[in-house]
Amino acid sequence: MYDYLIVGSGLFGSTIAYRLKKLNKKVLVIDKRNHIGGNVYTENIEGINVHKYGAHIFHTDYKDVWDFVNSLVPFNRFTNSPIARYKDEIYNLPFNMNTFSKIWSDVITPDDALRHINEEKKCMEGKTPNNLEEQAISLVGTTIYEKLIKGYTEKQWNRSCKELPAFIIKRLPVRLTYDNNYFNDLYQGIPIGGYTKLIEKLLDGVEVKLNSNFFDKIDEYKKISKKIIYTGPIDEYFEYKYGHLEYRSLEFDTKVLDTSNFQGNAVVNYTGNEVKYTRVIEHKHFENSNSDKTVVTYEYPRDYKDGMEAYYVINDEKNNKILEKYNKLKEKERNVIFGGRLADYKYYDMDDVIKNALDIDL
Numbered sequence: 628m629y630d631y632l633i634v635g636s637g638l639f640g641s642t643i644a645y646r647l648k649k650l651n652k653k654v655l656v657i658d659k660r661n662h663i664g665g666n667v668y669t670e671n672i673e674g675i676n677v678h679k680y681g682a683h684i685f686h687t688d689y690k691d692v693w694d695f696v697n698s699l700v701p702f703n704r705f706t707n708s709p710i711a712r713y714k715d716e717i718y719n720l721p722f723n724m725n726t727f728s729k730i731w732s733d734v735i736t737p738d739d740a741l742r743h744i745n746e747e748k749k750c751m752e753g754k755t756p757n758n759l760e761e762q763a764i765s766l767v768g769t770t771i772y773e774k775l776i777k778g779y780t781e782k783q784w785n786r787s788c789k790e791l792p793a794f795i796i797k798r799l800p801v802r803l804t805y806d807n808n809y810f811n812d813l814y815q816g817i818p819i820g821g822y823t824k825l826i827e828k829l830l831d832g833v834e835v836k837l838n839s840n841f842f843d844k845i846d847e848y849k850k851i852s853k854k855i856i857y858t859g860p861i862d863e864y865f866e867y868k869y870g871h872l873e874y875r876s877l878e879f880d881t882k883v884l885d886t887s888n889f890q891g892n893a894v895v896n897y898t899g900n901e902v903k904y905t906r907v908i909e910h911k912h913f914e915n916s917n918s919d920k921t922v923v924t925y926e927y928p929r930d931y932k933d934g935m936e937a938y939y940v941i942n943d944e945k946n947n948k949i950l951e952k953y954n955k956l957k958e959k960e961r962n963v964i965f966g967g968r969l970a971d972y973k974y975y976d977m978d979d980v981i982k983n984a985l986d987i988d989l
């Protein structure tokens with residue numbers, strides 16, 4: 628008999644497993660995939676740690692979370708400074724003085740940049756934005772919208788910005804310094820050796836069964852465990868009683884190239900509509916690998932259908948209403964603790980997931 632069955636070996640399930648192991652509990656972790664780590668899984672290809680489910684950069688303001696992960700594996704000092712490519716023009720992200728001085732050749736000071744942005748926003752003065760296009764223009768003006776937002780967002784959602792609701796973009800931070808660091812958090816880095824090393828440390832000494840879907844043997848799993856930690860999709864747990872929650876999905880096309888440096892940066896966003904992918908990730912730059920080869924991943928947004936990986940939740944009114952009903956059912960499941968991005972149907976950064984797993988009552 629196990630004290631706990633943990634469904635899912637992602638960051639949430641693995642962090643809980645680590646805590647339970649410290650409490651001397653008998654734990655079994657199962658995962659339906661053929662590897663541990665959920666979406667943070669990294670695989671070593673040609674000496675390069677490849678982020679199999681998209682680029683993952685650890686960043687946090689929680690000192691306890693940062694200290695916790697660093698007590699398990701060393702982190703490097705990677706700083707996320709993505710590049711945007713619009714046709715054959717290259718810009719720095721997030722929108723900052725480097726971006727503005729490249730867009731407008733007469734921009735040198737923050738006042739110069741603001742003058743341009745405010746001039747371009749004037750067309751929206753006194754109007755309430757009716758769609759994402761109008762919202763974006765009201766925040767950053769027409770040029771930044773056209774070159775850096777429009778194509779990228781339309782590819783992400785597979786819809787025109789004119790048809791997308793304004794609320795998707797609440798804020799567009801305009802940074803009036805020459806600072807390309809994407810995140811504002813105090814701590815940032817990549818685990819040296821990849822995220823799988825971090826998960827291995829969390830699961831060290833814990834029994835793990837891969838290729839094991841909870842729903843294939845649900846009665847048996849319930850019999851052999853006193854409590855369950857469930858980190859899979861919440862609608863699936865309740866047999867889609869109130870309908871399916873919606874997601875956006877992604878497709879990754881990963882290639883090994885016979886060159887040592889393909890794009891000179893870990894992350895390049897393609898902001899125009901001339902190519903179908905949104906990002907190209909060159910994995911070796913996360914850890915300064917000195918491999919002779921390189922591994923790149925082209926990221927294509929996809930409409931989500933059953934059987935695909937569910938990546939991004941869609942927290943619109945329709946899905947939030949369905950979620951509310953499932954959350955009520957959760958309260959009745961006395962021996963089950965729900966957590967992680969799929970069971971909460973919420974976008975979490977990695978540090979939020981770890982924080983939740985460290986803080987939750989067991």
Ligand SMILES: Cc1cc2nc3c(=O)[nH]c(=O)nc-3n(C[C@H](O)[C@H](O)[C@H](O)COP(=O)(O)OP(=O)(O)OC[C@H]3O[C@@H](n4cnc5c(N)ncnc54)[C@H](O)[C@@H]3O)c2cc1C
Nearest residue numbers: 635637638639659665666681683684841859967968976977
């Ligand atoms: C493209 C992309 C990029 C991201 N980049 C960043 C980033 O740069 N920085 C950052 O902080 N965060 C990032 N995130 C968020 C990060 O991936 C998540 O916070 C984290 O992976 C969530 O962990 P989790 O354990 O909740 O879920 P998951 O990693 O999804 O783990 C859930 C696990 O449960 C298993 N499972 C599900 N159902 C069953 C079942 N029935 N039976 C058995 N097993 C089951 C799954 O196989 C999976 O392994 C990104 C997310 C995406 C999609």
